[in-house]
Amino acid sequence: MERNSRTVSAEDRDLIFLKNNILIPEGARCCSQHLDDDRLTKSAIDKVAPFSIKSKQFGSSDVQSLISGWQILFEQQKRFDFDNPLSLSDDEYQILTSLTKVQFDDLASYLFASNIRNSSNRSIRTALAILLCKLRLGLSLSILAVLFQLLDK
Known part of the structure; x- marks a missing residue:
């Protein structure tokens, strides 16, 4: 040890x-x-x-x-929790966003350095994940709201 x-x-x-x-x-x-x-x-x-x-x-x-x-x-527990490093595997990151976990973290670090802030509904990481899922999977905002357990669309 x-x-x-x-x-x-x-x-x-x-x-x-x-x-x-x-x-x-x-x-x-x-x-x-x-x-x-x-x-x-x-x-x-x-x-x-x-x-x-x-x-x-x-x-x-x-x-x-x-x-x-x-x-x-x-x-x-959330369905897709991009704020918790334990909740999704690297493969799941790639399937959902087309980025590895390391690439996602790197991209998120640029957003943290910008003027973008967390909101009461979602974190910066969740907002980024929703955008990437939307671009990769082409799901409607209503479906994404259900998957990410968001109250409003």
């Missing part, structure tokens, strides 16, 4: 438990190369494998806490 290892966040531990059925103990650490913005990368989460198989008994408060955490996770 590297010296600059970091503690795995509660959100990432919950996500791994939900996605991979693997319980990561509180205080577990990982190398910083597996992190992006203090969150585990999608590829790191996909590579998690059990070290050993043990039974764990959960109390009612543990189960309620897990269910509450999952509810919050699902309520916050």
